[in-house]
Amino acid sequence: MGLLGSAVFLDSCKKPKTSNPPQGPTVNFTLDLSQSANASLNNAGGSVASHGVVVANANGTYVAVAQSCTHNGCNVGYNHSANNFVCPCHNGVFDLSGNVTSGPPPTALKNYTVTKNGSVLTIAG
Numbered sequence: 001m002g003l004l005g006s007a008v009f010l011d012s013c014k015k016p017k018t019s020n021p022p023q024g025p026t027v028n029f030t031l032d033l034s035q036s037a038n039a040s041l042n043n044a045g046g047s048v049a050s051h052g053v054v055v056a057n058a059n060g061t062y063v064a065v066a067q068s069c070t071h072n073g074c075n076v077g078y079n080h081s082a083n084n085f086v087c088p089c090h091n092g093v094f095d096l097s098g099n100v101t102s103g104p105p106p107t108a109l110k111n112y113t114v115t116k117n118g119s120v121l122t123i124a125g
């Protein structure tokens, strides 16, 4: 019985990281780009954190991922020079969709739909 239990445990460890679902809160909120608090989003490379989500202007395309790193929960930030999201605690790196590209995070960040209507962004997912 014990041996069978160990075999099942080892088998579960072999699953690829991508089998874990992305992690992040469920949200639906707006950011008005005409407000000073959100002004950085008018420029490529700008980003704003709100509702547990990082919203970034990735060279003219708005993207949003969960802010809390799936490793130990540090806040990830947008890195304009590499056009990705980076966790400062242990150098976890995520692509614009929230997928892990390097470092220790075991799971992708949840990503969100960003739609622009006039000067208002709606972030949902």
Ligand code: FES
Pocket: 069, 070, 071, 072, 073, 074, 087, 088, 089, 090, 091, 092, 103, 104, 105
């Ligand atoms: S907490 Fe983000 S890489 Fe460790």
